[in-house]
Amino acid sequence: MYIFINSLKNVIRNIGRNILLAIILLAVIVGCLTALIIHTTSKGLIEDYMALFGAKVYINPNSSKVSVMSGRQSEQIIPLPEVYAALADSDCLMGADLSCQVPSVSDTLLGLGELSGGTAVPIAPNGGAFTKFPTMNVKGYTNPEQLDDFIEGYRGLIEGRFPVKDNECIVSEDFKQLNNLHLGEIIELAQGMVEHNPLSLEVVGFYFDLTQNQFGSAVDAPAAINVRNDIITNYHTAFDFAKSDPRVDTAAYYLKSPELLYVFEAEARAAGLSYDYLVTIDESAYLRVVEPIKGMGSITLTFMIILLTLGVLIVAILAAVAIRERKFEIGVVRAMGMKKHQVALGLVFESLIITIICLAVAIGIVLIITQPISDMLLVKQLSINEPQDTSTGTSMMYAGMQTSLTAQPPDEMQVVINMQAVVMISLVCLLLVFISSLVGIAQITKYEPIKILTERN
Amino acid sequence: MSLLKLNNVVYRYEGGKKNVLKGVNVVFESSLIYTIIGKSGSGKSTLLSLIAALDVATKGQITYLGTDMRELDRDNYRARNIGVVFQSYNLINNYTAIENVVLSMNISGSDIKNKKQYAYELLETIGIDFETANRKVVKLSGGEQQRVGIARALSHNPDIVIADEPTGNLDSETEDEILAYFDILAHKENKCVIIATHSDKITNIGDKVYRINDGRLSEGKTKR
Numbered sequence: 001m002y003i004f005i006n007s008l009k010n011v012i013r014n015i016g017r018n019i020l021l022a023i024i025l026l027a028v029i030v031g032c033l034t035a036l037i038i039h040t041t042s043k044g045l046i047e048d049y050m051a052l053f054g055a056k057v058y059i060n061p062n063s064s065k066v067s068v069m070s071g072r073q074s075e076q077i078i079p080l081p082e083v084y085a086a087l088a089d090s091d092c093l094m095g096a097d098l099s100c101q102v103p104s105v106s107d108t109l110l111g112l113g114e115l116s117g118g119t120a121v122p123i124a125p126n127g128g129a130f131t132k133f134p135t136m137n138v139k140g141y142t143n144p145e146q147l148d149d150f151i152e153g154y155r156g157l158i159e160g161r162f163p164v165k166d167n168e169c170i171v172s173e174d175f176k177q178l179n180n181l182h183l184g185e186i187i188e189l190a191q192g193m194v195e196h197n198p199l200s201l202e203v204v205g206f207y208f209d210l211t212q213n214q215f216g217s218a219v220d221a222p223a224a225i226n227v228r229n230d231i232i233t234n235y236h237t238a239f240d241f242a243k244s245d246p247r248v249d250t251a252a253y254y255l256k257s258p259e260l261l262y263v264f265e266a267e268a269r270a271a272g273l274s275y276d277y278l279v280t281i282d283e284s285a286y287l288r289v290v291e292p293i294k295g296m297g298s299i300t301l302t303f304m305i306i307l308l309t310l311g312v313l314i315v316a317i318l319a320a321v322a323i324r325e326r327k328f329e330i331g332v333v334r335a336m337g338m339k340k341h342q343v344a345l346g347l348v349f350e351s352l353i354i355t356i357i358c359l360a361v362a363i364g365i366v367l368i369i370t371q372p373i374s375d376m377l378l379v380k381q382l383s384i385n386e387p388q389d390t391s392t393g394t395s396m397m398y399a400g401m402q403t404s405l406t407a408q409p410p411d412e413m414q415v416v417i418n419m420q421a422v423v424m425i426s427l428v429c430l431l432l433v434f435i436s437s438l439v440g441i442a443q444i445t446k447y448e449p450i451k452i453l454t455e456r457n
Numbered sequence: 458m459s460l461l462k463l464n465n466v467v468y469r470y471e472g473g474k475k476n477v478l479k480g481v482n483v484v485f486e487s488s489l490i491y492t493i494i495g496k497s498g499s500g501k502s503t504l505l506s507l508i509a510a511l512d513v514a515t516k517g518q519i520t521y522l523g524t525d526m527r528e529l530d531r532d533n534y535r536a537r538n539i540g541v542v543f544q545s546y547n548l549i550n551n552y553t554a555i556e557n558v559v560l561s562m563n564i565s566g567s568d569i570k571n572k573k574q575y576a577y578e579l580l581e582t583i584g585i586d587f588e589t590a591n592r593k594v595v596k597l598s599g600g601e602q603q604r605v606g607i608a609r610a611l612s613h614n615p616d617i618v619i620a621d622e623p624t625g626n627l628d629s630e631t632e633d634e635i636l637a638y639f640d641i642l643a644h645k646e647n648k649c650v651i652i653a654t655h656s657d658k659i660t661n662i663g664d665k666v667y668r669i670n671d672g673r674l675s676e677g678k679t680k681r
């Protein structure tokens with residue numbers, strides 16, 4: 001007991017040196033704790049995103065192959081409905097979102113932008129019959145209500161309901177006004193590109209639309225790509241309507257876990273999915289989200305390792321200096337009969353007292369500074385990763401169809417001070433201080449006191 | 458049984474070229490003052506260090522109550538059985554006088570309840586007042602440090618008290634006081650007191666006087 005009290009007094013007796021030691025320790029601990037907390041937080045975030053977006057699988061046409069093969073028989077690159085059906089039953093899946101877009105024409109309906117933009121340009125793909133240039137798009141979704149635009153409030157139902165049965169549809173308010181539509185009305189459409197294939201849809205709802213067109217404003221955009229001309233129906237209806245038309249389909253399947261991707265792809269190929277379709281996780285979104293956080297994780301880890309190494313070095317040097325300065329004192333207490341282990345215990349106590357005080361102060365500081373530092377680093381990481389985003393813009397023509405390419409990079413990372421990080425770093429610090437003081441102690445206590453005392457005199 | 462017995466003790470410092478003690482034979486008993494006189498460098502401090510068990514003899518034997526020092530728990534022996542007044546005081550400089558004394562008591566495992574009180578009283582009897590006792594050792598004069606060293610040596614009530622040139626830094630009045638105190642220790646409190654000195658004046662208080670010359674001890678003239 002007296003050893004501990006004496007150690008406590010010694011900490012105060014050597015206050016000058018101990019304050020220096022404490023400042024260095026404090027810097028190391030604060031730095032490491034901050035880094036570790038940011039590191040573990042970002043690791044946790046990566047895992048969350050992995051689970052969320054890594055689990056979402058798309059089946060999209062391989063765009064490079066589509067262009068090469070556009071001259072071929074279109075059936076070859078269209079996934080069979082049976083493939084989708086077979087996949088929907090897969091044991092790997094939690095669910096599926098399928099979509100199908102059919103560029104369409106109508107004798108009775110106008111598309112927004114049809115009058116202002118160049119329209120009615122006759123084209124003859126595949127050497128077939130001349131048809132009108134499409135002025136509207138029939139878009140079918142497995143779950144129309146689950147479209148991000150509806151969920152995020154860019155679109156919203158203002159009248160009626162979502163399509164439930166086959167051959168029901170909803171259209172935008174602008175489209176309704178242009179064509180003077182009302183609920184329950186049957187609209188007549190035809191497939192735009194290849195052959196005459198009429199479709200009758202019952203209008204069951206209208207929605208407001210705040211989404212922006214890719215090219216030009218909502219009113220001015222050419223009819224064929226004007227999102228106000230979307231006629232939203234269920235997947236089955238659109239798919240039947242499309243039949244043999246070369247079109248863009250997307251299929252998003254939700255895996256029970258990301259590791260099941262390859263099992264799932266094998267099932268898809270076995271079910272007859274052509275290699276003209278890619279089975280992928282949404283990599284760009286994944287990278288956009290995970291890369292900045294990953295960057296932060298590794299920055300902080302490197303920082304921590306450097307700091308810790310430096311810290312240990314400095315603490316060890318200080319400990320060695322301190323021990324040398326106190327060699328005589330140790331000789332005296334040994335001469336008075338204090339045992340080696342008691343001397344060692346006293347010195348370890350001193351180190352521990354300083355370290356524990358530093359830890360307590362450090363944790364307090366960390367509580368205050370970690371969040372601002374994390375925010376700062378994240379902003380920097382996001383700006384580093386920014387240019388990569390543009391690459392995803394190329395397929396924007398069909399952006400409206402991609403059910404949800406919405407994995408946003410985090411603009412905020414809520415740092416949680418996890419006890420594990422605190423406990424870990426505390427233990428590491430205590431251990432390091434313990435070891436560095438033991439090294440000095442081992443040196444000093446191996447001598448008989450006579451040596452220490454006569455050396456001084 | 459004799460208290461301490463040195464039998465043909467030879468000592469050479471670690472890394473030293475020659476033996477500093479060259480076969481010392483001597484016996485120490487309770488209730489007597491022993492003085493050891495010799496020139497500077499003759500080996501007085503070395504001999505006392507071995508008696509204080511700060512190291513063991515290179516050759517030969519030192520026994521305390523019949524037990525070889527090599528087998529003894531020398532830490533315990535230093536803490537409880539012997540009190541040492543060092544030539545160079547060997548106090549801890551950034552401790553106060555009282556802290557030095559109390560630390561020694563703590564190390565010895567003394568069962569005195571109020572150690573601080575006891576230490577103040579001890580310092581008082583040896584001429585260190587309360588105010589001085591609370592000063593750091595660095596702020597004490599040589600004479601004051603010497604007194605604190607004596608108080609520390611006595612604080613755990615040892616059987617043997619050794620003093621290495623204890624009066625070297627003291628004026629003659631103080632020297633007399635201190636020597637009188639050693640006299641009481643040996644003859645009233647039955648301690649074995651061993652004093653090393655190079656001054657003839659001190660040899661006068663010795664019940665037994667030894668001369669040391671180049672590491673060899675010989676019995677000198679005894680006054681009484």
Ligand SMILES: Nc1ncnc2c1ncn2[C@@H]1O[C@H](COP(=O)(O)OP(=O)(O)O)[C@@H](O)[C@H]1O
Pocket residue numbers: 451454455470471472473477495496497498499500501502503504
């Ligand atoms: N630590 C040491 N290492 C080697 N030789 C030493 C050491 N301390 C003292 N000596 C030598 O031992 C001899 C005796 O020294 P010491 O016992 O201090 O003599 P005294 O106390 O009588 O003046 C001297 O020659 C001295 O140089």
Ligand SMILES: [Mg+2]
Pocket residue numbers: 501502503544621
């Ligand atoms: Mg000497």
